[in-house]
Amino acid sequence: MSKIEKKFNHKYITALGDERAYVKFNGLNTLWFNTGTLCNISCEGCYIESSPTNNKLLYLTQKDVEKYLKQIKKYNLSCNTIGITGGEPFMNKEIISILSLFIKENYNILVLTNAMQPMLNKIKELIKFSNYSKLTLRISLDHFNKEEHEKIRGINTWDKAIKGIRWLVNNNFRINIASRIINKDEKIVRDGFAKLFKENNLDINAYNNDHLVLFPEMNLQDNTPEITKSCWEILDSNPKDMMCANSRMIVKRKEDSKTHVVSCTLIPYENNFSYGSNLKNSFKRVYLNHPFCSKFCVLGGASCSNKP
Ligand code: SF4
Ligand code: SF4
Numbered sequence: 001m002s003k004i005e006k007k008f009n010h011k012y013i014t015a016l017g018d019e020r021a022y023v024k025f026n027g028l029n030t031l032w033f034n035t036g037t038l039c040n041i042s043c044e045g046c047y048i049e050s051s052p053t054n055n056k057l058l059y060l061t062q063k064d065v066e067k068y069l070k071q072i073k074k075y076n077l078s079c080n081t082i083g084i085t086g087g088e089p090f091m092n093k094e095i096i097s098i099l100s101l102f103i104k105e106n107y108n109i110l111v112l113t114n115a116m117q118p119m120l121n122k123i124k125e126l127i128k129f130s131n132y133s134k135l136t137l138r139i140s141l142d143h144f145n146k147e148e149h150e151k152i153r154g155i156n157t158w159d160k161a162i163k164g165i166r167w168l169v170n171n172n173f174r175i176n177i178a179s180r181i182i183n184k185d186e187k188i189v190r191d192g193f194a195k196l197f198k199e200n201n202l203d204i205n206a207y208n209n210d211h212l213v214l215f216p217e218m219n220l221q222d223n224t225p226e227i228t229k230s231c232w233e234i235l236d237s238n239p240k241d242m243m244c245a246n247s248r249m250i251v252k253r254k255e256d257s258k259t260h261v262v263s264c265t266l267i268p269y270e271n272n273f274s275y276g277s278n279l280k281n282s283f284k285r286v287y288l289n290h291p292f293c294s295k296f297c298v299l300g301g302a303s304c305s306n307k308p
Pocket of ligand 2: 023242243244245263264265266267273286288290292293294296297298
């Protein structure tokens, strides 16, 4: 086997000439929709580089979404959960009608939001979904402390997010909070959030993994090793646990204004991880030749999915 010079370059072979690891498709459980990359804030380290000006992924429309709901039915797919991410999904003008479509079809729905002004602007419409028990909103707080959170998310990002979380809790929405394990010390993080929730009278259990979802801390600049076929055994890791084994995401790219099916929520821009516009064409092996495969999934153990 010839030696490939650049890491992550070749689809099937690593830079050292080993066979690259892949993930087999194992049936569609979760279909994610990226409703657009525009966000009201720009957080340091946002893996999708969202900001008030990044519109590399355009807003999805109700019509775009309907097309994929039709495909799920046409191909009789087992998908039971819909994930919605951005950018900030509540900046999409059609988000309420998009949510209505999923509710009508009785899906489990997970919406990733920062719960700030774009969501607060929609509470008059959002309130009608409060009784739908299969809807969960996941709100990111980068720290249990305002100052640390704002170091990452920018000034004036804390109070608005807390206001949004309070509104959701007070109106009986099912929510969870997502954050990071700081310095590998989960206990400090859970204790810190427990105090925050108590002070704000929020009925969220910081010691329950489903209420406070903690992801490993990641430095996107760090170098990361390539994953070979033998890594699964060495790391005692199972390819079936990777998001791309049972999920796909729909994006709409600015460059061609078309929807594309991509392997997962983490790699929306790269053609190597894109499969055209038809869901069925995406049900293929995914070769892990992207640093995020190594950093987030195989070594970091992160997944955006929620337990249905
Ligand atoms: S709120 Fe989320 S999508 Fe928006 S910039 Fe921050 S991490 Fe990215
Ligand atoms: S980054 Fe995406 S494609 Fe790579 S292993 Fe993770 S889920 Fe699969």
